[in-house]
Structures are given as structure tokens and as C-alpha cells.
Amino acid sequence: MVLFSKFRPLLQTVLRPKEQLQSIVKRWSSGRNMRVMISEFHERKFFDMFHYYFLIGLVPTFCVVFYANVFVGQATLTEIPDDYEPRHWEYYKHPLRRFMARYVVQPFDERYEISLHSIYTHVMRDQLKALERKVKRLEHARGDAKGWFYRPVVDHLTELEQKKAVERSDGYSAMVAPRELPPPRSWPVPPKT
Amino acid sequence: MPEPTPPEHVYGLNKWSDLGYTTIDMLYLRPVRWFHRNFVERFRGSAYPYYHRKFGAVKTIDQCEIQDQICFYEAEMSFLREKRIDTMIVEILHDRLTRCIAYEGRIDALDKCAKEKDALFESHANWYQKYGEMGVPHSCIDAYMKQKHHMIWMRRHPEVDLKGWAIEREYEKKTKDYIKSIPMPMETR
Numbered sequence: 001m002v003l004f005s006k007f008r009p010l011l012q013t014v015l016r017p018k019e020q021l022q023s024i025v026k027r028w029s030s031g032r033n034m035r036v037m038i039s040e041f042h043e044r045k046f047f048d049m050f051h052y053y054f055l056i057g058l059v060p061t062f063c064v065v066f067y068a069n070v071f072v073g074q075a076t077l078t079e080i081p082d083d084y085e086p087r088h089w090e091y092y093k094h095p096l097r098r099f100m101a102r103y104v105v106q107p108f109d110e111r112y113e114i115s116l117h118s119i120y121t122h123v124m125r126d127q128l129k130a131l132e133r134k135v136k137r138l139e140h141a142r143g144d145a146k147g148w149f150y151r152p153v154v155d156h157l158t159e160l161e162q163k164k165a166v167e168r169s170d171g172y173s174a175m176v177a178p179r180e181l182p183p184p185r186s187w188p189v190p191p192k193t
Numbered sequence: 194m195p196e197p198t199p200p201e202h203v204y205g206l207n208k209w210s211d212l213g214y215t216t217i218d219m220l221y222l223r224p225v226r227w228f229h230r231n232f233v234e235r236f237r238g239s240a241y242p243y244y245h246r247k248f249g250a251v252k253t254i255d256q257c258e259i260q261d262q263i264c265f266y267e268a269e270m271s272f273l274r275e276k277r278i279d280t281m282i283v284e285i286l287h288d289r290l291t292r293c294i295a296y297e298g299r300i301d302a303l304d305k306c307a308k309e310k311d312a313l314f315e316s317h318a319n320w321y322q323k324y325g326e327m328g329v330p331h332s333c334i335d336a337y338m339k340q341k342h343h344m345i346w347m348r349r350h351p352e353v354d355l356k357g358w359a360i361e362r363e364y365e366k367k368t369k370d371y372i373k374s375i376p377m378p379m380e381t382r
Contacts, residue, residue: 073238075241078243
């Protein structure tokens with residue numbers, strides 16, 4: 001960008017103003033002409049702004065990186081002592097990487113445990129939902145449990161129907177020829193003599 | 194024979210003999226070394242350690258109970274870790290062979306790099322047997338099933354020799370024997 005000023009003659013050949021405007025004779029003697037040039041304001045302004053905003057980020061970054069690499073230095077690989085459990089950032093070599101691991105990024109082991117926990121939660125949730133579905137299904141099928149829909153009304157006809165269904169599943173021959181005698185009558189009560 | 198002595202004077206080696214190395218040395222290595230000796234080593238803080246991460250032993254997929262999703266996840270993660278390690282191993286062995294060839298030269302490498310070549314061949318074959326040709330994506334269960342099918346196949350075909358590198362060595366030996374058997378007047382081979 002510094003060398004752009006050297007390219008001004010080239011700029012003049014490409015964007016040459018008209019021949020009449022090039023030399024304005026203005027109370028000067030012959031031979032001395034005023035050169036009509038293209039404004040340098042825009043390019044100077046653009047490069048100023050570019051440098052300003054670009055270096056605002058670069059200069060501090062470069063200083064930080066220089067300090068971390070030159071004065072702090074990278075870590076040395078050592079064996080883990082027997083009674084010591086290293087913190088999660090002590091598994092990284094570069095000081096900036098350690099900084100990110102310590103203050104910015106989620107630890108590696110924590111991420112693993114969170115995944116395990118979410119799997120566990122999902123499995124539990126699925127099992128409970130399946131249990132609820134089974135319970136509802138059985139309650140609807142049997143109709144004998146005291147749920148929130150329960151009304152304490154004895155449905156003789158339904159009970160009779162269920163008994164008949166059980167008997168029918170044994171077969172019609174069982175009804176025709178039962179295995180035992182029916183139980184003795186309990187009513188009417190025989191008179192005391 | 195008496196022990197070989199190093200040469201007293203290496204002909205052709207002087208400060209003008211390699212312009213490229215000298216240029217790089219002057220422009221890059223010497224300033225960096227100077228800076229490192231005079232500033233970095235003086236002002237650098239004390240050394241501090243970093244450790245190599247150790248992963249605990251978890252159950253593999255064949256030891257997991259049915260419908261134990263957590264066990265499956267842990268087995269899968271350890272499978273992926275081992276796959277990455279094995280990939281790095283194969284990559285390192287490949288690297289060694291390349292360096293051996295670059296050092297010895299294309300022709301001498303046929304004789305001198307046989308060990309590296311065998312190691313790479315064997316490790317590559319084992320990698321492929323363990324992790325390859327299962328389709329993408331694949332899980333630890335697919336690898337387990339592949340192992341099972343391989344063992345069944347081995348049981349059904351006991352006569353097949355699965356050591357491919359032995360076949361390659363055999364072929365090389367036959368080639369060399371053939372070349373040796375050609376009668377030539379002097380040792381021009």
C-alpha cells in the first residue's frame with residue numbers, strides 16, 4: 001500500500017483527463033502548466049480507515065501471541081504423579097490453548113459425562129412412558145381398577161358377560177357336562193325343626 | 194578388517210558448495226537462533242508440565258448387557274478412540290517407509306527398506322481387517338459382527354493362509370532366484 005504513490009504516473013495514463021484540461025495557463029509564463037490530477041483524498045482515506053480498523057485487532061493479538069510464545073513458553077510432557085489428578089487444562093501444551101480450555105471452552109470429560117447423562121435421562125423417560133402406556137392399556141381392557149375415571153357402580157351385566165366369556169373359552173362341552181355338582185342352595189333357608 | 198576412520202577432509206564441502214542451505218541459514222536460522230539465545234532463554238519463565246490424557250478401561254461391546262445404551266455409548270467412544278490411534282500408527286509407518294526411500298534412494302530401497310515395507314503392509318492389512326469395508330457410517334456393533342463373520346469364515350476355510358505378506362516375500366524370493374539363475378560372465382546384475 002505504500003507503493004501506491006509510485007503508481008500515480010500509471011494512473012494518469014489510464015484515467016487521463018482531456019488534453020485541453022491538462023495544461024491550464026494561469027498567469028504563468030509559457031512552459032509552466034498546472035497539472036490537473038485525480039484527487040488523492042479517497043485513496044488516503046480508505047487506506048487510513050483500513051489500517052486503523054485492521055490493526056486495532058492485530059496489534060494486541062500479536063503482542064499477546066508473542067508474549068505467550070516467547071516469555072511463557074510451551075509446557076513439557078511429564079508423567080502423571082500417582083497421587084495427583086491433573087486439572088482438565090493441564091492436558092494441553094500451548095499456553096493459549098490452556099487458557100481457552102480453562103476459561104472459555106467446555107472440558108472434554110464434562111462433555112462426555114453430559115452425553116452419558118442425557119442418554120440415561122432419555123432411557124428413563126422412555127421406560128416410564130412405556131409403563132404408563134401399558135397401565136392405561138390394561139386398565140382399559142380389564143376395567144377393574146380404581147383410576148381417576150372410576151365410578152363406584154357395579155355393572156352386573158358386564159361382570160356376567162366376562163364370566164360367560166371365560167366359560168365360553170373353556171368350550172361348550174364344559175357347560176353341557178360340568179366337572180362337579182353345583183354348590184348347595186343357600187336360599188331359601190330350611191325351617192328349624 | 195580395521196575399524197573405518199572418518200574422512201579427514203570432505204572434498205567439495207565448503208561455504209560456497211551449497212548456496213540454498215547457506216541462504217536459508219543466514220536469513221532464517223541464524224537470526225532465530227540469536228534471538229532465542231539472547232532473549233527467549235533469558236526471560237522465559239519457569240517450565241511447567243502437561244500430561245498425556247489417560248482413558249479408563251470401559252466395557253467393550255461384547256460385555257454389555259442388552260438395551261444398555263450407556264454401555265453402548267462408552268464402547269462406541271472407546272472404539273472410535275482406538276480407530277484414531279490405529280490410523281495414526283499406520284500413518285507413522287507409512288511415513289517411515291517414505292523417509293527410508295528418500296534416504297536410501299529408489300534402487301537401494303528395494304534391499305534396505307524391506308522391514309519398513311513389511312511393517313506397513315502388515316499394519317495396513319490388519320487395519321483393513323478391523324475397520325475397513327463395513328460401509329459408512331458404521332458402529333462398534335458392525336465391527337463386532339464383522340469379527341464374528343470372519344471367525345466363522347476362518348473356521349469353515351482352515352486351509353486358507355491369511356498372511357499375505359508371506360506370499361509377497363515368496364514372490365520376491367522367486368524373482369531373485371530366477372535372476373541369479375541366469376548365467377552371466379561377471380557380477381553384472
